Amino acid sequence: MATPVEISCVKRRSGTLDPASPVEGFGGFFNHKPWYLHERYVIAETEKPPSRRAWDFYVRVGGEPVPVVVAAHGGRKVLIARDDAASLLRLPECPATFRFS
Numbered sequence: 001m002a003t004p005v006e007i008s009c010v011k012r013r014s015g016t017l018d019p020a021s022p023v024e025g026f027g028g029f030f031n032h033k034p035w036y037l038h039e040r041y042v043i044a045e046t047e048k049p050p051s052r053r054a055w056d057f058y059v060r061v062g063g064e065p066v067p068v069v070v071a072a073h074g075g076r077k078v079l080i081a082r083d084d085a086a087s088l089l090r091l092p093e094c095p096a097t098f099r100f101s
Helices: 039-047
Strands: 003-006 009-012 023-030 033-038 055-061 064-073 076-081
Touching (some): 023 039, 039 055, 039 064, 055 076
Parallel strands (some): 003 055
Antiparallel strands (some): 009 023, 023 033, 055 064
């Protein structure tokens, strides 16, 4: 069974030439420790069948957990909260300590 993991911050691309791809990655806290994954890894995990998935990502919208799903936008895969497509983009920027070098 997959472990629920909350996405609570986003790392936006700086100086990107592609305005349709503003996100580099996502992060949050799990077991009181910060985590960060590039967007492509969160998409890959989210696309796995439930029986093979290690994590079920979600975001809080109005205090309630909402599953994160993969959608198509402009011919590329993006992540959205099931009931609020823009909620991931409204998250605060991940602190620098969350980023992999």
